[in-house]
Amino acid sequence: MSTALSVRNLRLYFSTRKGVVKAVDNASFDLRKGETLAIVGESGCGKSSLARALIRLLPRNVHTYSGEVLLDGVDVMKLSEEMFRRSVRWRKISMVFQGAQNSLNPVLKVGFQVAEPLMIHFGVSKEEALAEAKRYLRLVGIHESFADRYPFELSGGMKQRAVIAMALITHPEIVILDEPTSALDVITQANIINLLKRLQSEMGLSYIFITHDIALTSELADRVAVMYAGEIVEISDAEEFYRRPRHPYAEKLMASVPTLRTDKKLEFIPGTPPSLINPPPGCRFAPRCPYAFERCLRESPPPYEYKTGSFVRCWLYHEGKR
């Protein structure tokens, strides 16, 4: 499978009054064409910042923004903002934002909002763009008559579908889904996930699926990246990950997921994640890790590639203890 996106040593730090927040620290991964890479982690782990770094929608207080993001062999990090806007954002990579169904403009008709990216990024005429918007609304399962309605006339699930149509209308190759169903009810969520699966296979899309919900990642993920305190601590194939997560954090997180169909004893992880302003010198999970030994507290573990494209950032593996 060929690569849609290659990320190397991506860093995104923010300046705050209290100091520099290392929201994304040294993230490296590949996204293959047509696959879904899930990025899972708890609140504050940097997963949404990672998404924003990829599509370069950054707040003002950026301290460091560095690394490589290769798209068709081109390092798009080197592009000027103008070039990035014209050739990458929305054209190659688009995004469904968290809680996006509530960010629709209440005074504009739904069809117009879905059509807007075409008018802005491709200079398509209003008539053509509106016709295309209707086509995309149908594609996501909304009757085209809703193009002339206002957001308040749509249910939560329909608004989310409209937002997905908006992200697809510019024919991107990669779609970043940031908690695309987090405000929806479970049955609506299942319907949206079914839709995302169908669109992916019909349009050959690559997804980066960001969520805190491990069980939900298994609905889409071909591979899973686990983030903790700004770092990617594991990337594994889905087949392996859900049966045997390798990083101790991933293992404990999986053990905390309640299941409906199998009996298991639920565990939790004592303590809280470290501050991203002054993360601990060694492994960032070491203070909470039941297997931590002396080296973990002192030295940060590099990735240990246990098979091609899959790695775990943990000294247990480097030292052959696992």
Added chain:
Amino acid sequence: MGEDKVLLRVENLKMWHAMRRGLFGGVVYVRAVDGVTFSLAPGEAVSVVGESGSGKTTLGKTILRLHEPTDGKLIFKGRDITHTPEKELMWFKRETGLVQQDPYGAMPSFMTIYRILEEPLIIHKVGTKEERSEMIFKALEEVRLTPVEDFAFKYPHMLSGGQLQRVAIARALILKPSLVVADEPVSMLDASVRVEILTLMRELQEKRGISFIYITHDLSTTRYFSEWIFIMYAGHIVERARTKALLQNPLHPYTRALLAAIPDPDPENRKRFREVPPGEPPSLVNPPPGCRFAPRCPYATERCRREEPPEFEVEPDHFVKCWLYVGAR
């Protein structure tokens, strides 16, 4: 359930919220809770599961008499409290506690944790200053906010969400209530913390023999923390049963859809589509005349669309509000 073993009896409870429609429009009613009946025994934990807008939060608040019911009956410890005026309800408020979803919103930001916990004691005129202090430190210890001296004099913003939810639990329990309603107590917390808080609540509930109503949208956590599950849909309890029976043998088409929609972490999931009904719950202003799930139900018949089904007891302690089970038992 014998009458002597009932702490709370809810009979055909209705709570309709009045809502004005438009500038000159008349008043319409949102039928958030529309005819709910059940009993709760002392020391039992019940999960009320429903989607947003199903009426589960209103049910919890009405049971605590934070709303005055529109119709039906609320009987607590054998006393009818349905329409008892607020000022005669002090004894009842002392017997009950509430844990809300958002701990930050539920705590006054200008009060220390100590003060937050002392307030219910002062309102109910419990103990001397020294006795109260002892109770507060003990309460903090019970929810494992230790060392207690460190936490007692902090302000809410200095605590994490999980820690603050422990304070909320301590506050709900400090008057030693016999009934606690916890409304989505962990839905704002991270997965790894959720289990910790739910386990703590379960421990305290069992240790003290408190009756517990756990309101949630998350069916997968319920089986670890309650003896009963009630499934709510559009203002009705459509199915109620012992936890195991409900999860192993769901009867109502809505319950089945709900179970089918929830994934367990499994790499096979990505290879298949989920069979779930389309559409969304009906408006509670103008609910459909028959079964409220009928418009989305794959098994709906003419009768379902016309007539509201009663509750059938299909097996002991397993009730379902669905015409498919007419004549069962």
